[in-house]
Amino acid sequence: xxxxxxxxxxxxxxxxxxxxxxxxxxxxxxxxxxxxxxxxxxxxxxxxxxxxxxxxxxxxxxxxxxxxxxxxxxxxxxxxxxxxxxxxxxxxxxxxxxxxxxxxxx
Amino acid sequence: xxxxxxxxxxxxxxxxxxxxxxxxxxxxxxxxxxxxxxxxxxxxxxxxxxxxxxxxxxxxxxxxxxxxxxxxxxxxxxxxxxxxxxxxxxxxxxxxxxxxxxxxxxxxxxxxxxxxxxxxxxxxxxxxxxxxxxxxxxxxxxxxxxxxxxxxxxxxxxxxxxxxxxxxxxxxxxxxxxxxxxxxxxxxxxxxxxxxxxxxxxxxxxxxxxxxxxxxxxxxxxxxxxxxxxxxxxxxxxxxxxxxxxxxxxxxxxxxxxxxxxxxxxxxxxxxxxxxxxxxxxxxxxxxxxxxxxxxxxxxxxxxxxxxxxxxxxxxxxxxxxx
Numbered sequence: 001x002x003x004x005x006x007x008x009x010x011x012x013x014x015x016x017x018x019x020x021x022x023x024x025x026x027x028x029x030x031x032x033x034x035x036x037x038x039x040x041x042x043x044x045x046x047x048x049x050x051x052x053x054x055x056x057x058x059x060x061x062x063x064x065x066x067x068x069x070x071x072x073x074x075x076x077x078x079x080x081x082x083x084x085x086x087x088x089x090x091x092x093x094x095x096x097x098x099x100x101x102x103x104x105x106x
Numbered sequence: 107x108x109x110x111x112x113x114x115x116x117x118x119x120x121x122x123x124x125x126x127x128x129x130x131x132x133x134x135x136x137x138x139x140x141x142x143x144x145x146x147x148x149x150x151x152x153x154x155x156x157x158x159x160x161x162x163x164x165x166x167x168x169x170x171x172x173x174x175x176x177x178x179x180x181x182x183x184x185x186x187x188x189x190x191x192x193x194x195x196x197x198x199x200x201x202x203x204x205x206x207x208x209x210x211x212x213x214x215x216x217x218x219x220x221x222x223x224x225x226x227x228x229x230x231x232x233x234x235x236x237x238x239x240x241x242x243x244x245x246x247x248x249x250x251x252x253x254x255x256x257x258x259x260x261x262x263x264x265x266x267x268x269x270x271x272x273x274x275x276x277x278x279x280x281x282x283x284x285x286x287x288x289x290x291x292x293x294x295x296x297x298x299x300x301x302x303x304x305x306x307x308x309x310x311x312x313x314x315x316x317x318x319x320x321x322x323x324x325x326x327x328x329x330x331x332x333x334x335x336x337x338x339x340x341x342x343x344x345x346x347x348x349x350x351x352x353x354x355x356x357x358x359x360x361x362x363x364x365x366x367x368x369x370x371x372x373x374x375x376x377x378x379x380x381x382x383x384x385x386x387x388x389x390x391x392x393x394x395x396x397x398x399x400x401x402x403x404x405x406x407x408x409x410x411x412x413x414x415x416x417x418x419x420x421x422x423x424x425x426x427x428x429x
Contacts (some may be wrong), residue, residue, distance in 0.1 A: 009301050013308045020316050032184070040186045046305070047194040048181065050298060051201065071150060 071095035155213035162206035373412035376405035
C-alpha cells in the first residue's frame with residue numbers, strides 16, 4: 001500500500017475506533033467541538049487521499065509520511081494514558097495537521 | 107516531480123479499448139487456425155470481466171453503506187457529516203462506478219467475441235458482428251466516459267466492416283494491450299480497494315461497540331448454540347446479560363470484522379491473479395502461440411464466493427433496513 005494512504009488510514013481508523021471514549025473524556029463543549037472537528041478533518045484527509053492517484057515517491061511526501069508515523073505514535077501514547085484530555089486533543093490536532101499537509105500535496 | 111508514468115488511469119484504458127475494439131479481429135484471425143483457442147479465451151475473458159464487474163459492484167454498495175454509517179455516526183456521536191464530506195465519498199463512489207462500467211464494457215465485448223468466433227456461416231458472422239456493433243454503440247450512457255462512447259460506436263461499425271472484409275490479423279495485439287493495462291491498473295489499486303472495504307467495517311465496528319456500550323443490543327442470539335438444539339427461545343436482553351456478555355459481544359464483533367476484512371483481501375488478491383492470468387493467455391493468442399487453457403482462471407472461484415457472500419450480507423442489511 002502506498003505509504004501516504006497507509007499513514008492517513010492509520011490515523012483515521014485509530015480516531016474512529018477511539019472517538020466514543022475520547023468524547024466521553026471531554027469536559028467542556030469546546031473540547032468536544034475541537035475533537036469532532038479534528039475527526040472530520042482526518043476523515044476528509046483520508047478520502048482526499050483515496051480520491052487522488054497515489055504516487056508517493058515525492059521526497060516531500062516521504063518526509064511527511066515519516067512525520068505522520070511519529071505523530072501516530074504520540075497519538076497512541078496520549079490516548080492510552082488519557083490523563084489530560086486537553087493535551088490529548090492538542091496531540092490529535094498536531095497529528096491531523098500533518099495529515100492535512102500530506103493530503104494536500106498528493 | 108511525481109512520476110506518473112507507471113499509472114494506468116481508467117481514461118487511458120478506455121482509450122485503448124476505443125482504439126482496439128478491432129480486437130474482434132483476433133478471434134477471426136485465429137478462427138482460421140486456432141478458433142477453439144480464440145473462443146475459449148473470449149469466453150474466459152467474459153467470465154473474468156463479469157467477476158470484475160461483480161467485485162466493483164460490491165465496492166459501490168460498500169460506499170452507499172459508508173454514507174449511511176456516517177449519517178448514523180453523526181446521530182450517535184454528534185460528528186459532522188456535511189455536504190462536502192458526502193460529496194467526497196460520492197466522488198470515490200463515482201470512481202468505483204467508472205471502473206465497474208469499464209469492466210461491464212469488457213464483459214460485453216468478450217461475450218460478443220465468443221459468439222463471433224463460434225459463428226460458422228457468413229450470415230452468422232454478419233449477425234454476430236451486427237450485435238457486437240449494437241452492444242458497443244449502446245454503451246453511450248456510461249457516466250463520465252468522455253470520448254469512449256463515441257469512439258466505441260465508431261469502432262463497432264468498423265468491426266462489422268472488418269469482419270466482412272476479413273482484415274483482422276493485427277488486432278490481437280490491441281486486446282493484449284487492453285487486458286494488460288486493466289490488470290496493471292487493478293494491481294496498482296488493490297490496496298486502495300482493500301482500504302475502502304476496511305474503512306466501512308472499522309466504522310461499523312466502532313458503532314456496533316457503541317450500541318453494546320449503551321446496552322442497545324439484544325445479545326440473546328449469542329445464546330443460540332445453547333438454546334437452538336432444544337428449541338428454546340433465547341433470553342431477552344437485560345442489564346445483567348448486557349454486563350456479563352459485553353466483553354464477549356465485543357470480541358464477536360472484532361472476530362467477524364477480521365474475517366470479513368480477510369475475505370475481501372483474499373478476493374482482491376485472487377481477482378488480481380485472475381486478471382494477470384488472462385493477460386498472459388491473451389498475450390499467447392496475440393503472439394500466435396497456443397493457448398490451451400480451457401477453463402477460466404481458478405482464482406475466480408474465490409472472487410465469486412466473496413461476491414455471493416457479500417451480496418447476501420448487503421441484501422440482508424437492506425431488507426432489515428426496510429423493516
